[in-house]
Amino acid sequence: MISRKQLTRWDGLLLILLFIAGFWLTAISVNKPVHPAEDAAMLMRYSQHLAQGYGIVWNIGQPPVDGATDFLFMVVLAGFYALGNGLESTVLWVCGIAHILTTMIVYFGIRRYFKGGILSAVLTAVFLLLGSGLRYTEACFGTPFFAFFCALSWLLAQMVVEQPRSIGRAAAFSLSCLLMGLTRPEGVLVAGFMLAAILFKLGWKLSKRLILIFCSMFLFLGGAYFLWRWNYFGYPLPNPFYKKGGGRLYPDSLSEAVKGVLEMSFPFWLIYAAGILGMIWAGWNKFVLQANWFGVLSEFIKRFFIPEKRRILVSVTRTIGMILLLACLIGLFRQSSSLHAQLIFGRYSASYAGLLTALLVTGMLALFVERWLPVNNPHTIKTDTMNPLAMDWKNGIRSTIYVLIPVVGFTLMWVLLSNEMNYLWRFQYPILPVILMSWPLIAIDLWAGLSLPEPETWSPSIRGLVILAGLVLGIGLAFSQTDRWQITYQSDGRYEVAQYLSQYADKHYTLASTEAGLLPLYSGWQAVDTWGLNDAWIAHNGGITMDYLARVNPEVIMFHADFSPVNPQKEPADAWGSMLNILDTYARDHQYILAAAYGDNPVDTHYYYVRPDFPESRDIVTFIQSLDGGAYHYGAHTLDYNKLTWKKDTDAK
Numbered sequence: 001m002i003s004r005k006q007l008t009r010w011d012g013l014l015l016i017l018l019f020i021a022g023f024w025l026t027a028i029s030v031n032k033p034v035h036p037a038e039d040a041a042m043l044m045r046y047s048q049h050l051a052q053g054y055g056i057v058w059n060i061g062q063p064p065v066d067g068a069t070d071f072l073f074m075v076v077l078a079g080f081y082a083l084g085n086g087l088e089s090t091v092l093w094v095c096g097i098a099h100i101l102t103t104m105i106v107y108f109g110i111r112r113y114f115k116g117g118i119l120s121a122v123l124t125a126v127f128l129l130l131g132s133g134l135r136y137t138e139a140c141f142g143t144p145f146f147a148f149f150c151a152l153s154w155l156l157a158q159m160v161v162e163q164p165r166s167i168g169r170a171a172a173f174s175l176s177c178l179l180m181g182l183t184r185p186e187g188v189l190v191a192g193f194m195l196a197a198i199l200f201k202l203g204w205k206l207s208k209r210l211i212l213i214f215c216s217m218f219l220f221l222g223g224a225y226f227l228w229r230w231n232y233f234g235y236p237l238p239n240p241f242y243k244k245g246g247g248r249l250y251p252d253s254l255s256e257a258v259k260g261v262l263e264m265s266f267p268f269w270l271i272y273a274a275g276i277l278g279m280i281w282a283g284w285n286k287f288v289l290q291a292n293w294f295g296v297l298s299e300f301i302k303r304f305f306i307p308e309k310r311r312i313l314v315s316v317t318r319t320i321g322m323i324l325l326l327a328c329l330i331g332l333f334r335q336s337s338s339l340h341a342q343l344i345f346g347r348y349s350a351s352y353a354g355l356l357t358a359l360l361v362t363g364m365l366a367l368f369v370e371r372w373l374p375v376n377n378p379h380t381i382k383t384d385t386m387n388p389l390a391m392d393w394k395n396g397i398r399s400t401i402y403v404l405i406p407v408v409g410f411t412l413m414w415v416l417l418s419n420e421m422n423y424l425w426r427f428q429y430p431i432l433p434v435i436l437m438s439w440p441l442i443a444i445d446l447w448a449g450l451s452l453p454e455p456e457t458w459s460p461s462i463r464g465l466v467i468l469a470g471l472v473l474g475i476g477l478a479f480s481q482t483d484r485w486q487i488t489y490q491s492d493g494r495y496e497v498a499q500y501l502s503q504y505a506d507k508h509y510t511l512a513s514t515e516a517g518l519l520p521l522y523s524g525w526q527a528v529d530t531w532g533l534n535d536a537w538i539a540h541n542g543g544i545t546m547d548y549l550a551r552v553n554p555e556v557i558m559f560h561a562d563f564s565p566v567n568p569q570k571e572p573a574d575a576w577g578s579m580l581n582i583l584d585t586y587a588r589d590h591q592y593i594l595a596a597a598y599g600d601n602p603v604d605t606h607y608y609y610v611r612p613d614f615p616e617s618r619d620i621v622t623f624i625q626s627l628d629g630g631a632y633h634y635g636a637h638t639l640d641y642n643k644l645t646w647k648k649d650t651d652a653k
Contacts, residue, residue, distance in 0.1 A: 007108075007111055010118060011107075011111055011118070014107065014121075014122060015107060015108070018100070018104055018107060018125055018129065019100055019104060022096070022099065022104075022129055023096075025134060026092070026093070026097070026099070026100065026134075029092060029096060029134055029138045030092045030096065032138055033491075034139070035491075035495050035518060036088065036091070036140035036518070036521070037140060037423055038421070038515060039141070039421045039423070039517060040091070040140035040141045040517070041140070041517030041520075041521040042516055042517050042520075042521075042533070042534060043068045043070055043074055043077075043142065044088075046074050047068075047075075047077035047078040047087070048078075048087060048521070050074065050078040051077075051078040051081040051082040056074070056232070058527065058534045058535070059527060060526075063536075064232055064233050064234075065233065065239055065534055065536055066235065066238045067238070067239045067240060067533055067534035067535075069184060069238045069240055070142040070145070070146065070183060071182055071229075072145075072179060073142035073145045073146070076094060077090055080094065088140065091140040092140065094145060095136065095140070095141070095143075095144040096137050096144070098144040098145045098147070098148040099129075099134065099137055099148075100129075102128070102148045102151045103125050103128050103129045104125070105148075105151045105152060105155050105433065105437070106121075106124060106125055106128055106151060106433050106436050106437045107121045107122070107124070108155070109151075109154070109158065109437040110125075110437055112158075113158035114158070114438055114439075114441040115444045116440030119467065119474075123470060123473065123474045124268070124437075126477070126481075127268075127477050127478075128432065128433065130485075131264065131432070131485060132264065132424050132426075132429060132485045133429065134485070135487055136423075136424070136426055138487075139423065143426045143429050143430065145183060146184050146187065147429055147430040147433055149176060149180035149183055150180060150187075150190060150430040150431065150434060152180075153173065153177050153180050153190070153191065153194055154194060154406070154434045154437060155437070156172050156176050157194050157197065157198055159172070159173070160198055161198060161201050161202060164206040164207065164209070164210065165206075167209070167213065170209060170210040170213045173214070174210075174217040177191035177194065177195070177214070177218075178217055178221060178222055182225065184430075185238055185241070186410075188222075189409070189410075190406065190431075191218075193406040193410060194405075194406050195210075196406075196409070197402050197403070197405040199211070200401065200402055200405060201398075233536075235536070235540075239536055239539050240533045240539075242539040242540055243531070243532045244417050244418040244533075249415050249416065250414075250417060250418055250419065251415065252419060253417060253418060253419040253422075254415040256419050256425075257414035257415075257425075258411060260422075261407075261425075261428050261431065261432075261435075264425060264428065264429060264432050265435045265436070267332055268436055268439045269435065271439040271442050271443045271446075272439065272442060274443075275396060275397070275399070275400030275404075276400065278397060278446055279397050279400060279401075282397060318366060320366050321363045321365070321367030323363075324360075324363030324366060325360070325363035325367060325469075326472075327359055327363075328356055329469060329472065329473060329476075330472070330476075331352075331355070331356050331359065332356065394449070395445040395448065395449060396442065396445040396448070396449040399441050399442050399445040399446075403438040403441065403442060406431070406434055407435055410428075411428070411431070414427060414428070490633045491633045492518060492633055493606065493627055493632030493633050494517075494518040494519050494606070495518045495522060496627060497519065497558075497623075497627070498519045498520075498521070498523040499523075500623050501524075501525060501556070502522060502524050505524030505525060508526060509525050509555040509556070509614070510525060510526040510527070510528065510552055510555055510556075511523060511555070511556045511558065512528040512530055512549065512552060512554035512556070512557045512558070513529070513556075513557070513559065514530050514531055514558070514559040514560050514580075514583075515559075515560055515606070516529035516530075516531070516533065516534055528552050530544050530559065530579060530583060531576075531579065543575060543578065543579055544579055544582055544583070546582060546585075549586045554611070555610070555614055555617070556609065556611070556620065557583055557586070557592060557607075557609040558608050559579075559580055559583045559607050560605075560606055561584075561606075561607050562577070562603050562604065562605075563580075563602075563603065563605070564597050564605045565594075565597055565642050565644070565645040566602050566641050566644055567602040567603060567641075569581060569584065583607075584607070590611070591612060592609035592610060592611055592612070593609065593611075593612050594607070594608070594609055594642050595608040595609065595610050595621040595624040595625055595642075596625055596628065596632075596642050598628075598639070598640055599634065599638055599639065599641060600634065600638050600639070604634075606634060606638075610624070625640070625643075628640040628643060
């Protein structure tokens with residue numbers, strides 16, 4: 001069995017190069033003219049208020065609200081912001097450095113604990129470095145920060161497995177898991193899954209000390225935090241949970257989670273699939289097949305080939321196998337047209353996926369044909385025909401189960417939450433470092449279970465071919481990652497409006513908006529998140545009401561609608577539609593001025609209503625309307641559909 005436990009100078013050099021490359025990519029991201037995503041801007045508002053000494057509040061002077069579910073990330077941002085750093089640059093650098101460190105942890109973990117060679121470690125690290133983590137950083141999400149603690153905790157888990165009696169390693173793992181739970185609430189579940197994996201790997205006897213330390217740390221330190229937050233916020237769970245969870249199950253969220261994990265980890269999840277197939281094969285042989293039919297069949301086939309011709313046949317077949325595998329490898333990077341009725345894994349048509357599978361299976365069978373048809377001649381030692389029934393699948397199966405415990409557990413838990421705001425599968429991304437760090441362990445244990453020759457025993461030609469294939473794969477993955485996660489950034493009209501409104505921040509005016517990110521953060525106004533993610537009353541009372549709006553009496557109402565003045569609202573079909581109906585009806589009933597309804601089409605618009613009875617109302621209406629003609633962006637150039645109704649009314653007269 002291959003074991004890579006001692007790092008070399010080459011590893012140190014490659015880690016330095018990874019850090020430099022990551023730092024360069026982060027610097028590019030920091031300098032991009034990108035506004036924070038809506039969900040990210042919400043958390044930044046909490047950090048801003050905390051740094052200014054107002055506590056964890058959505059609105060200054062109001063009771064605390066636990067809308068920032070990334071608690072530890074929020075506190076870290078507040079700390080750097082309080083030191084005088086810019087809020088946006090702080091987020092970008094904290095996330096960027098976290099992304100770099102995660103990449104380095106994955107490389108180190110593969111080399112030190114998961115039996116991987118330098119080539120596999122470099123390919124995996126580059127794949128992660130160029131992936132969607134950079135896009136989350138540019139959007140100011142705390143996702144890379146959470147992913148860092150997931151990767152660190154999994155690395156420390158391997159240290160515990162290596163020395164299960166070490167109190168220091170057990171304490172380090174437990175502390176990292178606690179910090180992971182403080183970063184995101186689901187981190188507590190991930191910590192539990194990792195602990196379960198260690199228990200499976202070591203058994204109860206060797207895990208008792210770890211479990212005691214882990215439970216003690218979560219009970220005392222985690223319990224103290226839980227009691228503090230319950231007392232501080234008034235509720236035991238984060239505010240978004242009551243809005244997005246509510247004790248229901250979300251099959252669509254689970255489906256999207258599975259899709260996201262497979263998409264982000266492709267093609268590495270194929271190794272996990274091989275491990276699962278190995279488990280199925282072993283179970284089938286153990287519980288169904290009773291006779292050594294494969295060996296009998298192999299001996300029967302050998303009688304049709306004389307030794308001299310068999311040697312030629314084997315050589316030709318192996319060459320064909322290499323060609324087929326190379327063709328399969330190249331074919332993985334070709335994506336089928338989106339015009340197909342159904343795409344497997346979102347990439348391949350059914351016929352093309354079948355072709356790739358056929359190339360892979362046929363190529364593998366042909367490459368190792370000598371295992372089934374051994375060559376007998378005076379210059380070689382006669383070998384026994386490989387018998388799958390006699391293969392030692394135990395290590396491969398145990399490794400697969402061990403790694404799948406946190407991966408499957410993490411994926412399945414998303415059935416508990418709505419899929420709202422899951423930008424580029426950012427909710428599923430934190431498990432990606434675990435998947436990428438662990439695949440060599442499964443691959444090598446399965447390889448050993450097949451009784452195949454270890455890489456050190458390969459001939460120079462075979463080794464060169466594998467290295468060449470690895471380089472081709474690496475280059476293809478690098479280009480694929482760079483292209484797959486490219487995003488075209490544009491200015492955002494909500495930011496422009498917020499910047500204008502900020503001059504009235506000291507007036508203590510109130511904005512009621514479904515878009516609770518850019519507008520509240522950059523305007524500095526008091527804000528009502530009408531969806532309820534940052535409003536405890538709305539989250540705990542089933543939604544916003546007319547009476548609640550009347551109590552707030554907002555100066556500006558803004559909402560993201562699926563209708564427009566030229567395409568009126570239909571009967572609400574869901575909670576979002578009901579909320580829009582309440583906001584629109586309230587604004588009309590109270591004589592608000594419809595300043596604009598911007599959108600690139602009449603079923604995707606931003607409505608701006610302004611209350612007419614405060615001094616600056618006319619100026620605000622004029623500015624919002626001045627953005628028509630291309631100045632207001634929302635994914636693309638927009639039209640003011642409210643002005644289209646003016647023209648329609650004028651033409652009618």
